[in-house]
Amino acid sequence: MAAMTSTSGNGRPLLNRRLAEFGTTIFAEMSALAVKTGAINLGQGFPDTDGPEEIREAAVRALRDGRGNQYPPGPGIPELRTAVAEHQRRQYGLSYDPDREVLVTAGATEAIAASLLALVEPGDEVIALEPYYDSYAASIALAGGKRVPVTLRPDAAEGRFRLDLDELRDAITPHTRLLLLNTPHNPTGTVLTRAELTEIAKLAVERDLLVVTDEVYEHLVFDDGDGTTHIPLASFPGMRERTVTIGSAGKTFSYTGWKVGWITSTPELVTAVRSAKQFLTYVSSGPFQYAIAEALALPDSYFASFREGMRAKRDLLSEGLTAAGFDVYRPAGTYFITTDIRPLGESDGFAFCRALPERVGVVAIPNAVFYDHREAGAPFVRFAFCKKDEVLAEAVSRLKSL
Numbered sequence: 001m002a003a004m005t006s007t008s009g010n011g012r013p014l015l016n017r018r019l020a021e022f023g024t025t026i027f028a029e030m031s032a033l034a035v036k037t038g039a040i041n042l043g044q045g046f047p048d049t050d051g052p053e054e055i056r057e058a059a060v061r062a063l064r065d066g067r068g069n070q071y072p073p074g075p076g077i078p079e080l081r082t083a084v085a086e087h088q089r090r091q092y093g094l095s096y097d098p099d100r101e102v103l104v105t106a107g108a109t110e111a112i113a114a115s116l117l118a119l120v121e122p123g124d125e126v127i128a129l130e131p132y133y134d135s136y137a138a139s140i141a142l143a144g145g146k147r148v149p150v151t152l153r154p155d156a157a158e159g160r161f162r163l164d165l166d167e168l169r170d171a172i173t174p175h176t177r178l179l180l181l182n183t184p185h186n187p188t189g190t191v192l193t194r195a196e197l198t199e200i201a202k203l204a205v206e207r208d209l210l211v212v213t214d215e216v217y218e219h220l221v222f223d224d225g226d227g228t229t230h231i232p233l234a235s236f237p238g239m240r241e242r243t244v245t246i247g248s249a250g251k252t253f254s255y256t257g258w259k260v261g262w263i264t265s266t267p268e269l270v271t272a273v274r275s276a277k278q279f280l281t282y283v284s285s286g287p288f289q290y291a292i293a294e295a296l297a298l299p300d301s302y303f304a305s306f307r308e309g310m311r312a313k314r315d316l317l318s319e320g321l322t323a324a325g326f327d328v329y330r331p332a333g334t335y336f337i338t339t340d341i342r343p344l345g346e347s348d349g350f351a352f353c354r355a356l357p358e359r360v361g362v363v364a365i366p367n368a369v370f371y372d373h374r375e376a377g378a379p380f381v382r383f384a385f386c387k388k389d390e391v392l393a394e395a396v397s398r399l400k401s402l
Contacts, residue, residue, distance in 0.1 A: 018141040018142060018144065019138065019141060019142070021137075021141070022137070022138050022141070025134060026134070026365055026366065026369045027043065027044045027365070030043040030044070030353065030363050030364075030365060031043060031044055031363070033354070033357045033363060034357060034363040036357075037357040037358060037361065038361065039356075039357035039361045039362055039363045040361060040362050040363065040387075040391060040394060040395045040398070041363045042317075042362060042363060042364055042383045042384045042385070042387065042395055043353075043363040043364055043365045043382075043384065044365075044384065045186070045251075045335060045336060045384045045386060046256045046257075046384075046386070047254040047256070047386045047387070048386075048387045048388055048391060049254065049388060050254060050255065051253040051254035051255050051295075052253065052295070052298070052302070054294070055253055055255065055291050055292075055294060055295045056255075056291070058290060058291035058294045058295070059258075059287050059288050059290070059291035061290075062286075062287035062288075062290040062291060063287045067286075067287060067290050068285075068286025068287035068288070068289060068290055069286060069287065070286070071282070071283050071286070072104075072283050072286045072289060073283070074274070074278055074282065074283060075099075075102070075103050075104060075274060076102070076103065076104025076262065076289060077104070077286075077289045077290065077293070078098065078099075079289070079290060079293040080104055080260075080262075080289045080290070080292055080293040080296075081098040081099070081102040081103075081104065081262075082098040082293070083292070083293040083294075083296040083297060084096075084098070084102045084104075084247065084262050084264065084296065085097070085098040085101070085102055085264070086296070086297070087247075087296045088232075088264055091218075092231075092232050092235055093235070094232060094234060094235055094240070094264070096264045097267070100267040100270065101264055101265060101266060101267055101270055102262060102263070102264055102270070103262060103263045103270050103273060103274050103277065104260070104261070104262050104285075104289060105261040105262060105263065105277060105281075105284075106259045106260075106261065106280070106281040106284035106285065107248055107250060107259035107260065107261040108214060108216045108246050108247070108248040108250075108261040109135050109261075110259075110261065110277065110280055110281060110284075111246045111248075111261045111262065111263050111273075111277075112135055112136065112139050112180075112212070112214065112246065113135070113138075113139040113142065113276075113280065114273050114274075114276040114277035114280055115212045115244050115246070115263065115273050115276075116139040116140055116142070116143045116145065116178075116180070116212065117139070117142060117143050117276040118272040118273045118275055118276040118277075119143075119177070119178060119210055119212070119244075119269075119272060119273070120140065120143040120144070120145040120177055120178060121143075121144070121145075121177070122143075122144030122145070123144065123145070123146065123175070124143075124144075124145045124146065124175065124176075124177035124178065125145065125146045125148050125173060125175045125176045125177060126140045126143075126145045126146065126147060126148065126176075126177060126178050126179075126180055127148045127149075127150055127168070127171050127172065127176060127178070127179050127180065128140070128147060128148070128149060128150070128179075128180040128181075129149075129150055129151075129152055129163065129180075129181060129182060129185065130149035130150060130151045130152065130370070130371050130372060130373065130376075131151075131152070131187055131188065131367055131370030131371050131377055131380075132149070132180075132182065132370055133182065133186050133187075133214070133370070134369060134370060136180055136182075137372075140180070145177070145178075146175070147372065148171050148176070149371070149372045149373065150163070150164070150167050150168045150171050151164075151167070151371075151373060151376055152185065152188055152190060153376075154329065154340070154380075156327070159328075159329055159330055160188075160189075160190055160329060160330075160332065161185075161188040161189075161190045161329065161338070162190070163190075163192065163196055165196065165199050165200075168200070168203065169203060172203065172207050172209070176207065176209060177209070177210060178209060178210040178211065178212060179200070179203075179204060179209055179210070179211045179212070180211075180212050180213075180214075181200070181211060181212070181213045181214065181233065182213070182214040182215075183197075183213070183214075183215065183230070183233075183333075184215075184217035184218070184220060184221055184230065184331075184332065184333025184334045185333070185334065186217065186334050186336055187334075187336050187338055187365070187367055187370055187382040188329065188331070188336075188338050189329065189330070189331020189332055189333055189334050189336055189337065189338060190331075190332060190333070191221055191228050191229075191230065191332040191333040192231075193228075194231055197231055197233055197236060198236060200233065201233060201236035201237065201238060201239050204238070204239065204242060204243075205237075205238040205239070205242075208242075209242065210242050210243075210244070210269075211233060211239065211242055211243045211244070212243075212244045212246065213232070213233045213234070213243055213244070213245050213246065214246045215230070215232060215245055215246060215247060216246065216247060216248040216250070216251050216252075216261075217230075217251055217333050217334045217335075218230045218232075218247065218252070219251075219252045219303050219306065219307060220251065220252075220306075220307060220310055220333050220334055220335060221307070221332065221333040222307065222310075222311045222314065222331070222332055222333065224332070228332045228333075230333070232245060233245070234264070234265075240266070241266055243265065244263050244264075244265045244269055244273065245263060245264045245265065246261065246262070246263055247261065247262050247263075247264070248260070248261040248262070249261070249288075249292040249295060249296075251335075252295075252303075252306070253292070253295045254386075255288070255291075258285055258288040258291075258292070259284060259285055259288075260284075260285045260288050260289060260292045310335055310385070310386065312389075313335070313385045313386065313387070313389065313392060314330070314331060314335070314337065314385050316385070316389060316392050316393065316396070317337055317383060317385040317392050317395070317396065318330050318337055318385075319396075320392070320393075320395070320396025320399065320400070321337065321339055321383065321396070321399065323396070323400060324396070324399040324400045324402055325343050325344050325402060326339035326340065326341065326343065326344065326381075327339060327340035327342070327343050328340075335384055335385050335386040336382050336383065336384055336385070337382065337383045337384075337385060338367060338380050338381070338382050339380065339381050339382075339383065340379050340380055341379055341380070341381055342379050344402055346379070347378060347379050348378060348379075349366030349367060349368050349377065349378055349379060349380055349381050350366045350368060350378075352364075352366070352381060353365060353366045353381060359402070360398040360399055360401050360402060361398050362395050362398050362399055364381045364382060364383050365381065365382045365383075366380075366381055366382075367380035367381060367382050368380070383395075
């Protein structure tokens with residue numbers, strides 16, 4: 001049999017042109033480097049310990065009891081949809097009908113893809129905050145949309161990345177269909193403030209835009225005495241009826257492999273997203289849905305303890321990176337730290353990250369992969385701190401040799 005080539009018999013590329021710019025993800029490349037070199041992997045964002053034992057046992061019970069071993073209902077099991085609705089009410093005072101306004105997905109990644117496939121027509125402009133999670137760009141491309149980045153820019157004085165609201169306003173055109181937002185923001189760790197969200201909401205209402213907001217790190221916001229907190233965009237005037245909010249169990253309960261996510265929105269928007277989602281996975285994560293239904297009902301003390309534990313890890317790695325010579329943008333949320341490598345005499349994040357495993361035995365991610373404007377992200381590198389304390393301490397020790 002002849003070897004497969006990159007083109008078909010008629011000379012056309014095998015890969016759909018919409019995906020031509022997307023190859024193997026940087027996460028696969030860097031994780032492979034970690035395995036090859038035996039380096040500590042602070043690249044990909046997954047914990048190295050499991051979440052609460054009672055939640056794992058809830059999944060085991062569901063498996064043994066035969067719950068979810070066959071296809072669960074298309075929108076998700078009633079227990080989980082009810083738990084999601086109750087979580088939104090308890091945490092944020094938002095009321096959703098579990099039967100008509102909640103949809104369970106195969107993690108947040110499917111929720112993003114299904115939302116954009118459902119809501120974006122070919123040629124529609126989609127504004128996303130740059131740098132952005134790499135699946136955003138791929139999902140916009142799959143939907144045939146035009147990606148319009150609005151760049152979060154580093155503010156060294158404040159030690160954070162800031163949104164320029166004027167730049168966002170200027171990016172909106174008559175062809176803009178949708179704003180794709182992420183707060184808390186991966187990879188910068190920025191948490192949009194009430195003032196920023198208020199202006200975004202006014203813009204969306206004024207320009208009659210749909211909004212898809214990725215809030216998977218909602219329970220990983222660190223109040224460092226400045227009142228920083230997560231505020232759902234759907235809670236602002238005029239936003240509930242135009243916002244698709246995405247949540248996920250993976251980041252909150254440290255079971256990323258279970259791939260349980262969800263959206264909350266109006267019946268009309270949920271129906272639209274479900275129309276696309278049913279032809280992607282149809283259903284997923286059957287027994288795990290029962291476990292996450294129980295997880296969402298955990299007391300507030302769990303969420304507080306989880307957040308404080310992750311804050312301590314953030315501080316451990318932040319201090320170590322500073323001591324190693326990086327400029328550090330200490331995150332207000334998520335479990336990623338963005339650093340500037342220029343104080344180390346470096347300026348190319350790709351070259352730095354590809355050499356780092358051999359140099360000191362640590363893996364990181366170049367932020368430039370999250371940018372359309374690669375030059376804007378060139379000197380920035382992301383480290384994940386969702387690891388055991390002893391792993392972080394060893395990584396810090398190795399990085400100090402730089």
